[in-house]
Amino acid sequence: MxxxxxxxxxxxxxxxxxxxxxxxxxxxxxxxxxxxxxxxxTSTVAFAIPNGIDPVILKLALTRAGFTTAIDRVGDAECLRVECAESERAQVRRVIKDIHRNEYDGSEVDFGRVVFEDEH
CATH class of the missing domain: 1.20.5 (Single alpha-helices involved in coiled-coils or other helix-helix interfaces)
Structure with a gap:
C-alpha cells in the first residue's frame, strides 16, 4: 500500500x-x-480584430495558411499582427475574407473590406 x-x-x-x-x-x-x-x-501587417470576433479564429486560419501571427495592440485597437511580405498582403486578405464564422445567434459574420491598420 x-x-x-x-x-x-x-x-x-x-x-x-x-x-x-x-x-x-x-x-x-x-x-x-x-x-x-x-x-x-520584420515586414508585418496589423488587422484590427472586429468586436465580438474571437481572435483565435483569425490566428488559426492564418497559421494554417503558413503565416506567423501574434495578437497585439496597435494604438487603441486589438490587432492580429501577421508576418508577411508586401507581395503576400493579398493572400492575407483572402484568408481573412474566407473565414466564415457564425456568431452565437447563427448569423453570418461579414468582415467587409479587409483593411490593415497602415492603410487607414
Missing part, C-alpha cells in the same frame, strides 16, 4: 514538472515570436 501511494506521489510530481516545463517553453516561444513581429525590420 505504501509503495502504491509513493508511486502515485512520484507520478503526480513528475507530471507537474513535465507540465510546467511544457508551459514554460510555450511561453518562451510566444515571447520570441512577439519580439520578432514587433521588430521594425
Amino acid at each position: 505504501v509503495t502504491a501511494v509513493a508511486l502515485l506521489a512520484v507520478a503526480v510530481l513528475a507530471g507537474s514538472v513535465a507540465l510546467s516545463l511544457f508551459l514554460r517553453s510555450w511561453g518562451v516561444e510566444e515571447s520570441r515570436v512577439q519580439a520578432r513581429l514587433r521588430d521594425p525590420h
